[in-house]
Amino acid sequence: MRLLLVEDDNHVAAALSAVLTRHGFQVVHARNGEEALRALLPADAEPFGVVLLDLGLPDQDGYEVCGRIRKLTSTPVIMVTARSDVRSRIHGLNLGADDYVVKPYDTGELLARIHAVSRRTLPGDGTAPAETEVRLGPVLIELPTRQVSVSGVVVQLTRKEFDLLALLAQRPGVVFRREQIISEVWRTSWEGTGRTLEVHVASLRSKLRMPALIETVRGVGYRLVAPAS
Incomplete structure (x- = not known):
């Protein structure tokens, strides 16, 4: 599965990418919101299974990025952030996020959530019939x-x-x-x-x-x- 990791901290991204790669994911790293949106644009590229979206991005707020992603694709989005208050979670889910993980998180839980949201939505436009x-x-x-x-x-x-x-x-x-x-x-x-x-x-x-x-x-x-x- 291709996974888009949107994270401005290179050290965090490198460590998480290594774990995800070990578990069979092909990770594309975007360091800010604009890079993330550009990665999602090519129509002929293999679709992403999940987007892991950090909210503290340098160029724009992660909530804004989530809203713009939702206009481009139905690919599942998991917000990954230190913002743990209920209001922030509700706001993220209302913007179209499929899940919300608070830092620091357990890697096993994050992997389980990735698999869970990827099963709910098929790659692409989500209209393909389920396989029999x-x-x-x-x-x-x-x-x-x-x-x-x-x-x-x-x-x-x-x-x-x-x-x-x-x-x-x-x-x-x-x-x-x-x-x-x-x-x-x-x-x-x-x-x-x-x-x-x-x-x-x-x-x-x-x-x-x-x-x-x-x-x-x-x-x-x-x-x-x-x-x-």
Whole structure:
């Protein structure tokens, strides 16, 4: 996923870009509002999945930038700022921001919020229909019927195995944190559930007979590696 980071502090931007890149994002850094707006303008460029917008920009207020972004695109915007009062949050959301994160923040929470808002809005104009199936080489995931097949042969999966595979297949190549997977598939917190996740990953690799399909990213989580067709 391409992500536009609007942050005037180069040290903060460099550190955050490194974390985001490690988690599978392609980060474009804009140092002020005008740079951000120029980055969003090219119609032929690959669309951004999310905009992380700092409010304390040198050339114009971040609220103004958010309003101008909203006129250009429906790409999700997460405001990242030290302004923690309720009035500031409400103002940001009313201007069209999809979420509001207060500094200092936990990196894990920020990543979870990025994934959450990117799932709510499709890239582009947001009018494309939701996918009903996902094909990854010989693997076909049919979402309405919850059926998975490999080279035309149906593979019997449990409910949680299917949910796990469908989640990872939303964004092939993007790393999903363990905590995020546990939260979305098992609807619970990480504590005590880590072993359950490992067992389900191992089971999926075995049933699909494609151990390289789900890659373990040590210390972070898992990502789905699309095989060649």
